[in-house]
Amino acid sequence: MKLSNRINELPYSAIRKLTPYANAAKAAGKKVYHLNIGAPDVETPQEFFDAINNLDMDVLGYAPTPGTQGLLEAMADYYKSKNIPLEAEDIIVTAGGSEALLFVLLAITDPGDEVLTCEPYYANYFTYFNETGTNIVTFPTVVENDFHLPEREVIESKITDKTRCILLSNPGNPTGAVYTKEEVYMIADIAKKHDLYILADEVYREFIFDGADYISFGSVEGIDDRMVILDSISKRYSACGARIGCVASRNKDLIAAVAKLATGRLAVPTLEMVGAEALYRMDEQYFKDVNEEYQKRRDCIYELLTNIEGVTTSKTAGAFYSIADLPVEDADDFCKWLLEEFEVDGETLMMAPAAGFYEHSEDYKSQVRIAFVLNCESLKKAMHILDEGLKAYNAR
Numbered sequence: 001m002k003l004s005n006r007i008n009e010l011p012y013s014a015i016r017k018l019t020p021y022a023n024a025a026k027a028a029g030k031k032v033y034h035l036n037i038g039a040p041d042v043e044t045p046q047e048f049f050d051a052i053n054n055l056d057m058d059v060l061g062y063a064p065t066p067g068t069q070g071l072l073e074a075m076a077d078y079y080k081s082k083n084i085p086l087e088a089e090d091i092i093v094t095a096g097g098s099e100a101l102l103f104v105l106l107a108i109t110d111p112g113d114e115v116l117t118c119e120p121y122y123a124n125y126f127t128y129f130n131e132t133g134t135n136i137v138t139f140p141t142v143v144e145n146d147f148h149l150p151e152r153e154v155i156e157s158k159i160t161d162k163t164r165c166i167l168l169s170n171p172g173n174p175t176g177a178v179y180t181k182e183e184v185y186m187i188a189d190i191a192k193k194h195d196l197y198i199l200a201d202e203v204y205r206e207f208i209f210d211g212a213d214y215i216s217f218g219s220v221e222g223i224d225d226r227m228v229i230l231d232s233i234s235k236r237y238s239a240c241g242a243r244i245g246c247v248a249s250r251n252k253d254l255i256a257a258v259a260k261l262a263t264g265r266l267a268v269p270t271l272e273m274v275g276a277e278a279l280y281r282m283d284e285q286y287f288k289d290v291n292e293e294y295q296k297r298r299d300c301i302y303e304l305l306t307n308i309e310g311v312t313t314s315k316t317a318g319a320f321y322s323i324a325d326l327p328v329e330d331a332d333d334f335c336k337w338l339l340e341e342f343e344v345d346g347e348t349l350m351m352a353p354a355a356g357f358y359e360h361s362e363d364y365k366s367q368v369r370i371a372f373v374l375n376c377e378s379l380k381k382a383m384h385i386l387d388e389g390l391k392a393y394n395a396r
């Protein structure tokens, strides 16, 4: 039977495309270190499970479409504590940040409209551009500049009468960049001048290293009508499986539009919202502890990577990803080879070839994205495998 052109044109996700090879490696008895995907090994706080266990409920019914009032209020309190003025009615709970992006794109674009973002960008965005029929337009960010934004003129030169929004993940996936106050205000100013929405993907908001300042688009004044936060508990609370996120905006019409779309899927899971509410009620110390752990991992991976001959990388400022340039021609082939043909003491590793995060992928074939979501002990073993693997691959 025929499948749609839409699905036939959709490439496999760079993050998961090597999964069949990883599965085969595991079936053959190898242990695989998963550095391909941002699924942290940090424990989900017990508060999440306790809240669900202590629930007294006879019928597991549909929750309200925008989310339970308790969760919406807990989210609003969290935002206020981060200097982001939002009320419960400015928020719609979604199935992760992923559904948040889909709903917002459906609400603000028509097929053929353009979404402006930086290159490299989070590879899964592409799925939603494809689903909504929007076209991606990128401006470059480069490792030599730690993936900070280019000059204003470079960004503005990409805006056409079809551009509807600027979408940025900050801190960045896959780059680990954290934008400065000047960069955030520059984007806000460009958006005002060209009448664009700002889709601020801030799912890694809590992961900022070296005590750097973090400016959320939600705390910038004068952009109430165009600022949209895409958010999620997946990374913040190491709760990827809960599938809880949100759209938050002070633009009432936009929130009403997203609510209208959300009625089509009725509600997100009730139990996970109960657990998520307890997470949002945890105190600030939780973020401090988790941040410390990720900074340790960042230091670890940076040192390990820079000690491997021929590998270049930049020091990740936020989130938990590093882009590394490897001394190979085709990182896709190398990553596949690691899974299929290589092992050190019965262990190998899986990374995401970074070309899938670029619009101009041909120019970046030697890069990989590494998610430092495992503890330092595991990272050390994984980087040893990478080091030995590079030597063996290049000696073939």
Ligand SMILES: Cc1ncc(COP(=O)(O)O)c(C=O)c1O
Pocket: 038, 095, 096, 097, 098, 099, 122, 169, 172, 173, 201, 203, 231, 232, 233, 234, 240, 244, 245
């Ligand atoms: C930048 C970014 N945005 C959004 C998401 C979506 O996450 P989820 O749907 O689990 O909330 C991810 C997941 O990796 C991400 O890295």
